[in-house]
Amino acid sequence: MVPTVRRLQQLFPQAEITWIISQPAYKLLRHLPNINFEVIEKPKSLKSWLQLKRRFKHHHYDVLLAAQASLSSHLVYPLIKANRKIGFDNERARDGHRFFISEQINCRQEHLADGFMQFADILAPLSEQSVSPNPIKKPLPLTDDDLEWAKQTLAGEKKTIAINPFASKQERNWPLNKTIALMRKLQSQGISLVLTGGGSAYEQQCAKEIKNNLNEQPLDLVGKTSLPKLAAILANVDALVSPDSGPIHIAAAMGTPVIGLYAIAPPQLTGPYDQLENVVNKYPQALETLLKLDPETASWHTRVHDAKAMDLISVEEVVDKINAVLLA
Numbered sequence: 001m002v003p004t005v006r007r008l009q010q011l012f013p014q015a016e017i018t019w020i021i022s023q024p025a026y027k028l029l030r031h032l033p034n035i036n037f038e039v040i041e042k043p044k045s046l047k048s049w050l051q052l053k054r055r056f057k058h059h060h061y062d063v064l065l066a067a068q069a070s071l072s073s074h075l076v077y078p079l080i081k082a083n084r085k086i087g088f089d090n091e092r093a094r095d096g097h098r099f100f101i102s103e104q105i106n107c108r109q110e111h112l113a114d115g116f117m118q119f120a121d122i123l124a125p126l127s128e129q130s131v132s133p134n135p136i137k138k139p140l141p142l143t144d145d146d147l148e149w150a151k152q153t154l155a156g157e158k159k160t161i162a163i164n165p166f167a168s169k170q171e172r173n174w175p176l177n178k179t180i181a182l183m184r185k186l187q188s189q190g191i192s193l194v195l196t197g198g199g200s201a202y203e204q205q206c207a208k209e210i211k212n213n214l215n216e217q218p219l220d221l222v223g224k225t226s227l228p229k230l231a232a233i234l235a236n237v238d239a240l241v242s243p244d245s246g247p248i249h250i251a252a253a254m255g256t257p258v259i260g261l262y263a264i265a266p267p268q269l270t271g272p273y274d275q276l277e278n279v280v281n282k283y284p285q286a287l288e289t290l291l292k293l294d295p296e297t298a299s300w301h302t303r304v305h306d307a308k309a310m311d312l313i314s315v316e317e318v319v320d321k322i323n324a325v326l327l328a
Contacts, residue, residue: 056080166203
């Protein structure tokens with residue numbers, strides 16, 4: 001969403017922009033300039049909903065960009081007074097999204113980032129500014145302290161690759177035995193490794209299993225970084241290897257090469273933006289072999305919910321992508 005907000009700032013340099021945001025995302029984005037952040041928790045009870053209602057009672061906006069189509073977001077939209085409420089097209093909307101908006105962006109087969117950009121483009125005719133049609137590429141603004149911490153943490157002269165084995169849904173994870181085999185191979189090539197991930201019990205257990213099966217211990221940062229510190233780490237490694245996950249997009253935003261591992265969903269939709277040539281893409285093969293669908297005619301939003309999908313990605317294919325990136 002950050003390139004979209006930057007586009008809005010270019011289109012309407014005098015506009016007041018308010019970003020309604022969750023606490024974790026705010027910690028990562030709080031240093032973006034010239035934005036009013038309203039940090040909220042999505043309502044989980046009638047009491048919290050009424051508190052939000054009181055909070056927004058005296059606010060009135062020209063436009064609300066309803067760029068989330070989920071039930072929890074839909075509870076918030078009626079509390080926000082706006083002349084225009086712009087949301088997703090019917091194909092991307094869910095949970096009754098269209099009942100909470102007054103206008104929709106167009107339906108296209110495009111990357112999620114380009115879909116968000118439509119929220120800015122729909123307002124472009126109101127602007128007198130001339131801006132580039134491409135998303136604005138700037139790294140996320142991080143503090144000097146976080147960047148210095150990352151440099152000290154990663155101190156060393158060898159090539160360094162971050163391995164993030166975890167996605168938000170376990171079906172998107174690459175098999176752990178293949179992750180271990182990859183890490184062994186990279187260590188044999190003299191590459192330093194950083195293991196990243198969240199603090200859940202599952203991720204901690206997987207990290208322990210990975211380390212128990214390696215002769216040389218990687219730098220283990222699983223559950224040990226805030227989002228800003230993770231972004232600083234990803235800005236300072238030579239590449240990231242990860243299944244479809246948040247760190248992929250953080251690394252891409254910081255300009256770091258990303259080797260994405262995709263078989264559940266098309267990388268053209270959620271892959272590392274402008275880096276799809278680095279992706280190991282087994283989504284078409286998963287459609288054919290596991291769902292018996294033709295990749296040319298299957299719906300853009302089809303997901304391969306099968307534990308065998310990610311196993312289609314071989315260690316050798318990932319190593320080849322990494323070597324191509326490091327030699328580029």
